Amino acid sequence: MLVLRYALYRFGTMLLTLLVVSALIFLIINLPPGDYLSNQIAELRSTGQTAGVQKAEFLRREYALDRPLWQQYLIWVGFIPGPQGFSGLIQGNFGWSFEFDRPVSEIVGDTLWLTVLVNLAAVLFVYMVALPLGILAAARSKTWVDYTSAFVGYLGLATPNFLLALILFYYGNRWFDLPIGGLMDPIYEGEPMSWDKVRSILLHLIVPTFVIGTSGAAAMMQRLRANLLDELGKPYVETAIAKGMSPPRMLVKYPLRMAFNPFVADIGNLLPAMVSGSVLVSVVLGLQTIGPTLLIALKSQDQFLAGFVLMFVALLTLLGTMISDVLLVLLDPRIRYEGKAG
């Protein structure tokens, strides 16, 4: 009951945060002087193409770019009616991309869920690798197991991702016949979902997951090891041993549970780091994720596209933190019953 109340409360604060974030994003995108259309109009004027100017002027009015900034913002979010009435983010209209001359929703459509897919796979990879290795390194601290895992981990941290990507593509293709580049075979693009398509996507996911996940896994592993080593020195561990528990059973039941908090709290931070960190990798690997699109949009001041992508990343982050916060409350009674002790 308490958890449910907390989740609702947390959801409320998340919406508020999202609102503030949207204002910040809009402001920052508009900080550089000019916008996509005014740049284009100036360029067209100087080359004397009046027909284009008229279209651009029309678009400016159509998307309310001639209004004051605060009105533009409110129209973008959908709080006040624009030239087409209420049609902003909350009404599900994401705006128009001037760079691609198509609606934003059309451009990001497929890449959105592919982004989520790639990053979820990477997060899963991080946890699946870091958890056992971190525990092993802590339980066998200062032995060859610890040193080897630390060495491999630091190697993973230190290798530039794009380099790792190229190496893995080369050898993956040569030895295991893994596909190179993209997130699916080109023949499936735009096709409806089918078993073959899913298989193709999964095969294509192997290398990107590994590349994006390694550094995160290495960092997470070291953190888990350090936390666990701290916990192993606590008196309650001694109590558990004095009860006659075997070391593995004791380790999993007590210190791991304690060391798990930061592990869970990291979910929120992992997502944005991966989305922004995977831009370069996505370019190198030719993944149809949202990263490269964001890069193009930011470079050309394509404000609605950039704004939408940034909002999406912010939403992912906030959802991640919310999930980790609620999980923490479920996991740790001290947080759940805070202040109830008497």
Place this chain on the structure above:
Amino acid sequence: MPPLLSIENLSIGFGRGDNVVEDVSFDVQKGETLALVGESGSGKTVTCRAVLRILPRIAKIRSGRITFAGREGPVELSSIRERQMREIRGNEISMIFQEPMRSLSPLHRIGNQVGEVLRLHRGAARGDAKTQVLETFERVGFPDPERAFRAYPFEMSGGMRQRAMIAMAMVAKPDLLIADEPTTALDVTTQAQVLGLMKDLQRETGMAMILVTHDLGVVANMAEQVVVMHKGRVMESGSAAPLLSDPAHPYTKALINAAPSLPEDFAVKERPARQDFILEMKEVSKTYLIRGHKAWQEQALVHACRGVDLALPRGRTLAIVGESGSGKTTAARIALGADAPDPGSEVLFRPEPHTEPITVHDMTREERIAFQKQAQMVFQDPYSSLSPRMRIADALTEPLDIHGIGSKSERRDRAEAMLKQVGLNGDMLMRYPHAFSGGQRQRLSIARALMLDPSLLVCDEPTSALDVSVQEQILTLLEDIRDRMNLSYLFISHDLAVVARIADDVAVMRQGLVVEQAPPDVLFHNPRHPYTKALIAAQPTPDINHPIDLDLVAKGAGSPESWPEAFRFSSAVIPSLTVMEPGHKVRCHV
């Protein structure tokens, strides 16, 4: 009959260092209590951990044998396989640790942690384990075993947690219980009750007990056999009664002499004719809001101090005594201006005799700076109150530096002089704190407090983290500098023996209220309030003929609702502080 546990010529060392336990031998008979006594660093804890083989990884048993008369015949604990050892831990030999706050996992319910012992050793099903655990909970004095079963450790007080630890150790009905300073972290009244409980349980089950402690008062109340350790060696051992009344070894004698106890008679100081108060607290209250300002939680108020009225005459010592959570530290912090009291409270400070007082919580910037020079604090834990990265010279001159007093060489000279004042050498200035022992560090923190030439010193349990012999020296030092430099002390403590010695006036606090106030001679010979009586009764004395009177403790240490009619108070009705005779006030209904 062979002894239950026999330790022969045990030597233990850390890494390649010298032995920390050297050639220790003793036997524990079935059903008897053996006390392992010594100061910190004497090797008593390492010895008892060696029995269960739960030593730190770098510690090695270098020689000796530990033999245990187990249920399936004698086993040699020092050489059996780890697997066999696990069968014995928690089952035939169990252990209680010093810090009940940290010895239980905060994330698992108490019932789960206690029942685990049965599941491990008896293969008990969840339901069976629960019935047995509930029985044990009832036995160790949980008022509501079902609730305790479901509770998390942080929902319980220290005493209740230690009861849970005892339940955990007892649930498998072991033959030997090792208790490592089981009551050191507890308040005296709680300590008395927990000790009483352990004794009862022992009588019922017939188990033997090794009690590791530094407190000879606890030994006198609990033990049949005593082993005194010092620097890893056994100094003296034998039956408790003769050893305590007529110690043979000089170290044991010194230990018994240093043991704090309530003095029989007090040197009564004459009361000053004209009252010149350096510090006056009038109607000081402090209310805390807990459960923060979180939208999804309800609020709750805690009354840390309720209408505290205290006055400290110049050159005297006023002590505030009480258990943890009684509000004594809050009162001290308010006196120093470190916390703001609720509106309506007033704290007055007179820097010079018979001058206009300044109001501590309504000062101008200049007044505040002057006040901070006049009032200084000595903290409880000398290990964490000195920065490990600052040389002593820097730590001592920093206050002068902040207030811009003197030149660099003058500050240094003063620091050197101050070190001599507190009984250290002037040439220690360039050392770092880690090069000093606990007692020396406490001297350093006193020296630091004295650097600004204050007139008021607030001492927050300055001796409770120290060994008894060191405690004695620090108290002497405090008395000495008080008289030499005409200081006034506000002395916070939970230790009545310490207070009896140093204070001119004692205020006993409970739940934010002063329940009784009197000079020590009156308070200790003629206590009126049940809580004061309980505190005095709970104080263990190293005299085997003076066991703790548990009835008296139980009467006063319970909740204020359980006190006799005349003293009872509830949240609605609080009796007022009544003057019984000059200087003796008791909170009671008249």
